[in-house]
Amino acid sequence: MSVATLSIHRGIAGEAPRRDRFDVPFEPGQSVLDGLRRVRETVDPSLAVRYACLSANACKECMMLVDGKVGYACTVRLEAREMRLDPLPNKPLLRDLVTAIAPPDERPPKQVPAPDA
Amino acid sequence: MAEDAPLLRTDVLVIGAGGAGLYAAIEAARRGAEVLLLDRSLIGRGGATVMAQMTVAAALGSETEDDWTHHLRDTLAAGRGLCDPALARLLCEEGAEVIREMDGWKTGWARHADGRIRQVQAPGHDRPRCVYVDFLSTGPAVSRALRTQAQRQGRIRRVGEMLVTDLVVSDGRVQGAVALDLAHGTPLRIAAGATVVATGGLTRLYRRNSASSNMAGDGYALALRAGAALIDMEFVQFFPIGHLAPRMIGMDPIMWDPFRYKLGGRLLNGAMEEFTDRYGTPEGGRYVVTRDLATYAITKEVAAGRGSPSGGAWLSFEHVPEAVLRENFGPVIDRLAANGIDLTRTPVEVAPIAHYHMGGIRVDARMGTGLPGLLAAGEAVGGANGANRLSGNAITEALAFGRVAGREAAALAAQDGIAWDEAAARAPLALAGATGPAGPNPAALFRALQDAMADDVGPFRTAAGLARAAARLDALVARLGEAPPGASMPYDLARADWFDLRAGLQVAQAVVIAATARTESRGAHQREDHPGLDPAWTRNQTLSLRDGRLRLDSQPVAEAA
Numbered sequence: 001m002s003v004a005t006l007s008i009h010r011g012i013a014g015e016a017p018r019r020d021r022f023d024v025p026f027e028p029g030q031s032v033l034d035g036l037r038r039v040r041e042t043v044d045p046s047l048a049v050r051y052a053c054l055s056a057n058a059c060k061e062c063m064m065l066v067d068g069k070v071g072y073a074c075t076v077r078l079e080a081r082e083m084r085l086d087p088l089p090n091k092p093l094l095r096d097l098v099t100a101i102a103p104p105d106e107r108p109p110k111q112v113p114a115p116d117a
Numbered sequence: 118m119a120e121d122a123p124l125l126r127t128d129v130l131v132i133g134a135g136g137a138g139l140y141a142a143i144e145a146a147r148r149g150a151e152v153l154l155l156d157r158s159l160i161g162r163g164g165a166t167v168m169a170q171m172t173v174a175a176a177l178g179s180e181t182e183d184d185w186t187h188h189l190r191d192t193l194a195a196g197r198g199l200c201d202p203a204l205a206r207l208l209c210e211e212g213a214e215v216i217r218e219m220d221g222w223k224t225g226w227a228r229h230a231d232g233r234i235r236q237v238q239a240p241g242h243d244r245p246r247c248v249y250v251d252f253l254s255t256g257p258a259v260s261r262a263l264r265t266q267a268q269r270q271g272r273i274r275r276v277g278e279m280l281v282t283d284l285v286v287s288d289g290r291v292q293g294a295v296a297l298d299l300a301h302g303t304p305l306r307i308a309a310g311a312t313v314v315a316t317g318g319l320t321r322l323y324r325r326n327s328a329s330s331n332m333a334g335d336g337y338a339l340a341l342r343a344g345a346a347l348i349d350m351e352f353v354q355f356f357p358i359g360h361l362a363p364r365m366i367g368m369d370p371i372m373w374d375p376f377r378y379k380l381g382g383r384l385l386n387g388a389m390e391e392f393t394d395r396y397g398t399p400e401g402g403r404y405v406v407t408r409d410l411a412t413y414a415i416t417k418e419v420a421a422g423r424g425s426p427s428g429g430a431w432l433s434f435e436h437v438p439e440a441v442l443r444e445n446f447g448p449v450i451d452r453l454a455a456n457g458i459d460l461t462r463t464p465v466e467v468a469p470i471a472h473y474h475m476g477g478i479r480v481d482a483r484m485g486t487g488l489p490g491l492l493a494a495g496e497a498v499g500g501a502n503g504a505n506r507l508s509g510n511a512i513t514e515a516l517a518f519g520r521v522a523g524r525e526a527a528a529l530a531a532q533d534g535i536a537w538d539e540a541a542a543r544a545p546l547a548l549a550g551a552t553g554p555a556g557p558n559p560a561a562l563f564r565a566l567q568d569a570m571a572d573d574v575g576p577f578r579t580a581a582g583l584a585r586a587a588a589r590l591d592a593l594v595a596r597l598g599e600a601p602p603g604a605s606m607p608y609d610l611a612r613a614d615w616f617d618l619r620a621g622l623q624v625a626q627a628v629v630i631a632a633t634a635r636t637e638s639r640g641a642h643q644r645e646d647h648p649g650l651d652p653a654w655t656r657n658q659t660l661s662l663r664d665g666r667l668r669l670d671s672q673p674v675a676e677a678a
Contacts, residue, residue, distance in 0.1 A: 012607055029364025029456075037560075045560040045611040046603070052163035052329045056369035058256060059162040059329065075367035094300055098608040106160045106275045108298040108305075109123060 002026045002080040006035055008047070009086045013093040020044070026080040031055060033062055033073035036085075036097075048096035049073070063088060064097050122295075122304045122546060124537070127153035127274070128530035129523070130293055130309035132281050132336065135164030136515035137495025137522070138315035139263035140215070144523025145313075146270040150530055153307065154267065155279040155296065156331075157613070161264040162277075163331045165317050165473075165496060166515060169256030171375040172239050172247035174509030175216035176209065179234045180245040185209040187243060192510060195241045195407055196475075196503020197640040198655050199349065202677035203482040204501035207521065212513035215520055216248060224262040227251050237378045239508035241407045247509040252447050253375055259512060279305070281335075282616050283545035284312065284343040284491065287538035291343055291490035295545040299613060302605040304549035308537040310530025311490055313522045314340055314478060315515075318496040320353070321617075322625050323471035324564075324571035327356055327371045333563075333617045334624030336497040340478045341623065345486040346661040348499040350624075351631035352475035352641045354506050355576045357411035358384070359470025362427040365456040370470055372449070373432055374508075377404035379445045384411075385431040385464070386423045392430075409505040409640045412469040412576045419468075429468030434460040469576055473511055475502045475641060476631075479659055484522035490529070494522035500657070504640025553600030559614035566593055566621055574629055579646045583633045590629065594622050623667070627660045630669055634658060 004026040011017045022039045036049045053059035055074045062073040065086040073085075091099035100107060129145040131138045134156035142154040156163055176183040188209040193200050220226055220234070226248045227235040236245040250258040267273050278299040285292050285306075293309040316336025320328035337347055358377070360370040376382060381402050386392045391400060396414040398406045406414070415430045425431050434442065439461050442450050450460075458465065477499030484492045495515040502510060569589035573582035601615035635658065637651035638644050658671045 027364075029366065031366040034366075040560040040610065041558070041564050042561065045558045045614060046606075046609070048608040048610060050608070052158040052331055053168055053369075054326075054328070054330055055366060056168055057367040058168045058369060059158065061159060061162055072367065077366060095607045100300065102159050102277045106277050108276055108278055108300045109125075 004035055004078050004080055005082040006039065007082055007084045008097065010096050012095045026078065030078040031074050032066060032076045032078050032083065032085070035078045036073060048094070048098045050098045061101070063101070065089065122306050122550070124306040124308060125153060126308045126535055127151050128310045128535065129153070129526045130307055130312045131155070131315055132294070132313065133164060133315035133317060133497070134160045134275065134277070135315065135317055135495065136166035136259055136263065136512055137497070137519035138313070139267055140516050140519030141313045141315055141494050141523035141526065142273050143263065143266050143270055144520045145527040146272040148524060148527035150272065150527035152273045153309070154273055154275045155281060156277050157280040157299065158329070158331055159277040160275045161260045163329050165328060165332060166512060167256045167260045168327070168329060168369060169259065169512055170253045170369060170371055171249040171255050171378060172237065172509040173216060173249065173255060173512040174239065174242065174247050174507065175213045175513055176246060177213060177216065177234060177236065177248065180236045183244055183246060185213055188212070188246060191242050192502070192507050195505050195507040197505055197650070199503035199639070199657060199674055201500035201675050203675065204480070204498070207482055208501050208510060208514050208517055211517040211520065215516040216513065219259065219262060219516065222262040222266055224258050225250050239378065240405050241507045242509070249375070252449050253372060255512070280613055280616060281339065282549045284339050285538070285542045285545065286343050287536070287541040289344065289489065291488055292536050292538060292541065295542055295549050297549045297612065297616070299608055302607050302609050302612070304546055306542055306546065308535050310533055310535045311492060311526035313526050314491070314493040314497050315495050315519060315522070316497050318474035318477070319621070319624055320471040320474065322567060322570045322621055323575070324567040325359065326471040327359060327369065328471070333621045335617060335620040336493070337477060337624045337627070338620035340486060340491065340493065341627070341660070341662050343488060343491060344662070345488045345491060346479045346659045347476060347627055348479040348657050348659045349476035349503070350499070350627045350660055351635050351658065352504050353471060353628065354408060354473040354475060354641050355412045355469035356472035357408055357415055357469050358432055358467035359472070360465065361429040361468040362466040363457065365458070368452060368456065371472065373465070373467060376434065376446070380434055380437050380441070383433045383436070385433055386418050387425050388423060389431065392418050392423070407505065408508065413643060415469060416576055425466045427466045429466045431464040432467045433464035435462065435464060437461070473506055475499065475504065475506055483525045484518060485525065490533070492522045492526050494518040504642060548600060550605060551600040552604045553598055553602050556598045556602045557596050559602065559611050559618055562593055562596060563614055563618055563621065566590070566618065566625060569593070570625055574625070574632060576641065577643050577645055578632050579644065580633065583629055587626070587629050587633070590622055590626050593618070597622065627667055630667055631658045631660060634669055
């Protein structure tokens with residue numbers, strides 16, 4: 001069976017970024033988002049990726065860098081090769097592939113103390 | 118520590134920023150309330166409203182004479198005897214008003230050259246009654262118009278990425294909520310004079326669904342745990358012609374609905390024959406068969422070995438010239454081409470897909486849940502659509518019920534004021550910030566929940582299948598554990614999955630309990646071991662939580678007021 005390899009930026013803001021590589025079974029007609037959801041269900045549920053509408057390209061939340069180009073994970077085809085995924089470079093990083101893309105007045109209020117701090 | 122969690126205070130808290138929540142927020146603010154509008158996704162992007170492809174039913178009478186009473190007659194007929202007549206009336210009567218108000222808010226309803234709003238005839242309606250925005254843009258246009266109005270109201274604070282994990286109840290009154298700020302991974306406290314649950318439905322509980330990832334029944338579970346009742350939980354609507362094959366990316370699986378409204382199309386079995394007439398409802402290349410009956414016909418045909426290769430039916434537009442396809446769907450035809458689909462040459466495969474929930478939180482005609490301080494609106498509400506929802510009623514319901522809930526919530530908050538009982542918030546706050554053992558993969562458990570529901574609690578049910586589903590759900594509950602896994606971190610989807618599972622499992626159990634008890638077939642609930650409608654079952658079932666267990670009751674359908 002052919003395989004798609006997702007090379008993914010990991011980590012939170014201010015942390016030295018690292019890359020994780022995940023192999024997912026490749027089937028024609030899948031999107032990059034399908035591959036990311038598969039990684040979460042089968043390997044690493046802690047992978048952070050923002051999406052709401054499950055591949056309808058209605059919510060417009062899954063924007064990221066795919067091989068260095070801005071795209072929606074739900075409309076970029078998964079391919080049987082290594083694909084490099086990164087968070088949007090011009091937005092504040094939250095974690096992994098997720099950036100703060102909401103208008104500033106619709107973001108959660110800044111909170112200083114984390115539960116374990 | 119949890120005591121450091123920020124405490125926000127608001128007259129009205131609205132949970133969910135789809136059509137119902139946005140309208141509720143706008144209406145409450147117009148009536149002078151300070152509003153906090155939360156969504157677990159981004160404001161106006163998540164939920165079901167933004168995904169609506171086409172039709173919104175309202176008796177505007179712009180194509181032919183119409184009146185809300187005609188719309189009500191069709192709604193009650195589609196509901197197969199189980200609609201709450203007061204809620205159905207509200208949907209139809211206020212529905213026409215809110216659609217007109219939305220027009221004033223520049224939603225952009227499709228129009229004729231002479232300026233009249235276009236209305237198409239959807240299955241189950243007696244005349245053209247459904248407005249829409251081209252092309253396949255109804256949901257985004259409705260969301261955008263509402264969001265603009267909400268921004269213009271000075272009194273609505275809008276905050277996305279907020280997962281409400283519990284309502285806070287003190288002395289039998291809802292005082293607000295505890296939420297998990299997903300962006301930062303930290304809990305918050307919210308004190309509210311009135312709280313509106315507008316979180317949508319539960320279709321994400323099924324493997325094949327047309328929902329967003331937000332629709333896992335969390336609002337139903339919030340209301341249940343707070344002490345409210347759920348009604349009609351056995352009635353899950355399957356959209357009969359969800360896309361099945363070939364695989365497409367970046368397209369909504371319910372997109373064939375608008376194609377059928379505009380172009381008819383032919384629904385065919387594996388042998389390329391029309392077949393709905395075998396089940397008493399001939400189509401003749403027109404889009405006239407209601408969702409429950411079409412789902413029944415397709416599922417039966419597949420079971421008889423006459424399905425399409427992927428296990429559904431064929432939908433063909435091969436007889437429609439390309440120029441007509443382009444005139445009606447413009448850029449959508451190019452998006453199909455990018456997916457390798459040429460409708461003039463090949464049919465597509467379609468099959469039923471979980472789409473909407475008729476059941477939900479039991480409310481009165483003022484959207485009150487009976488629990489002081491708590492209201493609900495939109496798909497989160499049960500009762501208006503009975504055993505089967507009419508095409509086009511979902512957005513109308515969201516907007517009309519949202520407006521009523523906003524009005525009532527503003528009045529309630531003005532009357533009762535804001536209170537906060539820190540002791541009542543302590544346990545939910547601790548859970549939202551808890552660090553549990555690593556445990557099983559919650560995303561995988563959620564998938565197992567979807568499998569259990571899809572295998573045995575779909576449109577066709579049997580006592581044996583429902584018992585099997587109940588056992589699988591019990592096993593998943595046992596694996597869930599007492600706290601979300603690991604220490605909280607920014608955008609922690611595993612933590613969100615854990616809370617979704619806690620809610621989704623309880624709501625799935627509610628569906629199974631109600632479906633097991635209803636020993637007849639009606640609308641969206643088809644029992645293979647109890648075929649046919651039984652007049653003795655012209656009753657609504659309700660579920661509530663007593664001593665931590667789901668309890669089922671039933672009562673006769675409410676009389677028309």
